[in-house]
Amino acid sequence: MNSHFDIVVVGAGPAGLHAARAAAREGASVALLDDNPRAGGQIWRQGPGHPPQAPLQALLATLGEQHRLTYWPSTRVVAPLDRPLDAPLASRGLLLESAERGGVSITYDRLILATGARELLLPFTGWTLPGVTGAGALQALIKGGMPVRGERVVIAGSGPLLIAALASAHAAGARVVAVVEQASALDVARFTASLLVEPAKLRQAIGMGLSSGLASWRYWTGSVVKAAYGNGRVEQVTIRRGERDVTLDCERVACGYGLVPNSTLAQALGCAIGDAGEIMVDDAQRTSVHSVLAAGECTGVGGAERAAVEGEIAGLVASGTRTDDAADGATGSAPGVLVARRARWRRFAHRVATAFALQEAARTPPDDATLLCRCEDVSLGEVRACRDGREAKLHTRCAMGACQGRICGAAASVYFGWPAATPRPPFSPAAIRTLMLVDDEASSD
Numbered sequence: 001m002n003s004h005f006d007i008v009v010v011g012a013g014p015a016g017l018h019a020a021r022a023a024a025r026e027g028a029s030v031a032l033l034d035d036n037p038r039a040g041g042q043i044w045r046q047g048p049g050h051p052p053q054a055p056l057q058a059l060l061a062t063l064g065e066q067h068r069l070t071y072w073p074s075t076r077v078v079a080p081l082d083r084p085l086d087a088p089l090a091s092r093g094l095l096l097e098s099a100e101r102g103g104v105s106i107t108y109d110r111l112i113l114a115t116g117a118r119e120l121l122l123p124f125t126g127w128t129l130p131g132v133t134g135a136g137a138l139q140a141l142i143k144g145g146m147p148v149r150g151e152r153v154v155i156a157g158s159g160p161l162l163i164a165a166l167a168s169a170h171a172a173g174a175r176v177v178a179v180v181e182q183a184s185a186l187d188v189a190r191f192t193a194s195l196l197v198e199p200a201k202l203r204q205a206i207g208m209g210l211s212s213g214l215a216s217w218r219y220w221t222g223s224v225v226k227a228a229y230g231n232g233r234v235e236q237v238t239i240r241r242g243e244r245d246v247t248l249d250c251e252r253v254a255c256g257y258g259l260v261p262n263s264t265l266a267q268a269l270g271c272a273i274g275d276a277g278e279i280m281v282d283d284a285q286r287t288s289v290h291s292v293l294a295a296g297e298c299t300g301v302g303g304a305e306r307a308a309v310e311g312e313i314a315g316l317v318a319s320g321t322r323t324d325d326a327a328d329g330a331t332g333s334a335p336g337v338l339v340a341r342r343a344r345w346r347r348f349a350h351r352v353a354t355a356f357a358l359q360e361a362a363r364t365p366p367d368d369a370t371l372l373c374r375c376e377d378v379s380l381g382e383v384r385a386c387r388d389g390r391e392a393k394l395h396t397r398c399a400m401g402a403c404q405g406r407i408c409g410a411a412a413s414v415y416f417g418w419p420a421a422t423p424r425p426p427f428s429p430a431a432i433r434t435l436m437l438v439d440d441e442a443s444s445d
């Protein structure tokens, strides 16, 4: 089965939803797909007891009115395809695996990547113990229905996501023992003061802190998780606070050092990627690859507001230029009001990045015995002995497991400065029947 769309949007978070809405309003035929069963991306993740939040509800209502929009939930992009032989001349293809439809190939004239970001997990002794997760991952698990009531939780790492995780854990009945931030007190204070120019963000931060019972948890700056211990699951965590170590009893440790752009598909398509792993885009959200645009945190971590406005611009540009390939580069300018809004949220993103840049303590690798690649049980010492990521892969199997280097590759970049390896499809485990579609397409002509 092959379906053709003017525009395919990958990712149904704030960026993808806004892109799809803008493009569909302009009259384009649009496919919006996401690997989650429900739309919303990370910030608006739905789950049992977590119905769509107001902004998501409003977006879904307007999307529901767009008759040229096709929404495919629980659908992953497995691989990019060269143009299938029966596809229109200018189009490209994607191989998908969908819970409802199985393996499917689709083609498009324009592709908008809105694939978001992932948490940066940096290993420490005991980080693979049950009960240790990322900070955003804890939130996602709670929204997915995991009970945490009465549990003592230590939230650690860096950035505003820690406060969002705190609010979710507190609301779910957990007792947050401490929030451990690697940035210095001065940097955090400067960042908080800078929020005066974005009062809504300041109110949001204060609101989350207050609603989480300020008196009941500690906020430690300039501190990192050194080790987690436990018999079968985490029972204690040791925090390095300057020159001294403090050990806390807990049932969970949620530790994430900010976010890294999810540019896997963009890399595979050959899009130019920046130093921080972000997809490089021009002012019209176009990537370096013809017909491929990108929006949201895959182009640089910057929050939902930035993602939304970038998505809107990408949707307008993609629909406005879809019949005018020859003019590509000259057309597709975005309305000034959106450009100004994007500039404002990019400035905010820059302030976040500066305040929560990883400090020496967080960048220092743990001891060599610590696992770096938990899928293939490869220690940090084994990887350290290699010259680069490719050698580590060939000699140790680091990054060859189920996560395909999404976790260990990002950590190796921080510790050793290695660039991310080019991903090879399939990007995630896929049914043989789905993969065979590639051959079927090629032989069907």
Ligand SMILES: Cc1cc2nc3c(=O)[nH]c(=O)nc-3n(C[C@H](O)[C@H](O)[C@H](O)COP(=O)(O)OP(=O)(O)OC[C@H]3O[C@@H](n4cnc5c(N)ncnc54)[C@H](O)[C@@H]3O)c2cc1C
Pocket: 010, 011, 012, 013, 014, 015, 016, 033, 034, 035, 036, 040, 041, 042, 043, 044, 075, 076, 077, 078, 114, 115, 116, 117, 118, 119, 135, 136, 137, 139, 140, 161, 164, 165, 259, 262, 265, 295, 296, 297, 298, 302, 303, 304, 305, 307
């Ligand atoms: C775990 C986590 C929790 C977060 N929680 C918060 C929070 O509580 N508050 C907050 O302000 N910010 C939070 N953030 C930050 C948040 O990512 C952004 O502010 C916002 O959601 C970014 O919007 P986006 O549209 O760019 O990406 P996302 O919202 O991340 O949406 C991208 C979507 O693309 C999908 N996708 C990616 N690759 C593929 C593929 N190959 N095939 C199909 N679908 C794909 C993803 O599953 C995801 O649904 C969180 C981030 C993470 C990683």
